[in-house]
Every structure is written in C-alpha cells, then in structure tokens.
Amino acid sequence: MRSKNGWVLLIMLLSGIVLGGFIGMLTANVSGLSWLNYGQSFGLENPIVLDLGLLILTFGLTIHISIASILGVVIAIIIYRKL
Numbered sequence: 001m002r003s004k005n006g007w008v009l010l011i012m013l014l015s016g017i018v019l020g021g022f023i024g025m026l027t028a029n030v031s032g033l034s035w036l037n038y039g040q041s042f043g044l045e046n047p048i049v050l051d052l053g054l055l056i057l058t059f060g061l062t063i064h065i066s067i068a069s070i071l072g073v074v075i076a077i078i079i080y081r082k083l
Contacts, residue, residue: 004083012076020072021064039066 027033047060 004080008083009080012080013073016072016074016076017069018072020069020075021066023072024066024068027068036068036071037066039064039069041065 024037024039028037041062041064043062044060045062047058050057050059
C-alpha cells in the first residue's frame with residue numbers, strides 16, 4: 001500500500017482555501033449565490049510595528065473564512081482521499 005505525502009495534502013488544502021475564497025468573492029453580488037461569501041474575519045486589526053532603529057518590522061495577520069472556502073477545503077480533502 002502506497003503512503004500519501006503530507007506536502008500534497010497541504011498544497012491541496014491551500015489550493016482549496018484560495019479557490020474557495022476566490023469563488024466566494026466572485027459570487028458576492030450574485031443574488032442566488034451570495035451566501036457563499038458569508039463568513040467571519042479575525043486577526044490583528046492594526047499591525048504590530050517593531051522599530052529597531054535600523055530595521056522596522058511590521059507583523060499582521062487577518063484570516064477571512066467563508067462558506068466557499070470551507071467547501072473548497074472539503075472538496076480538496078475528498079480529492080486527496082481519492083488519490
């Protein structure tokens with residue numbers, strides 16, 4: 001029996017998130033499909049700035065989870081299991 005590669009799963013999950021989010025943004029203004037863009041955003045509203053004099057580092061992260069991105073992850077997992 002062949003073992004499955006974890007990197008392939010990670011790439012497929014990231015692809016599902018990105019494609020699902022893209023589809024959610026495209027369907028935001030379509031009356032019958034606008035529910036796909038429904039979701040929640042969380043993270044740092046204002047980025048954290050670390051000024052070291054010579055070097056300035058800015059840290060920030062915001063994640064938007066929508067119905068379409070969740071569906072993309074589910075489809076990616078189903079495809080991965082079929083491999």
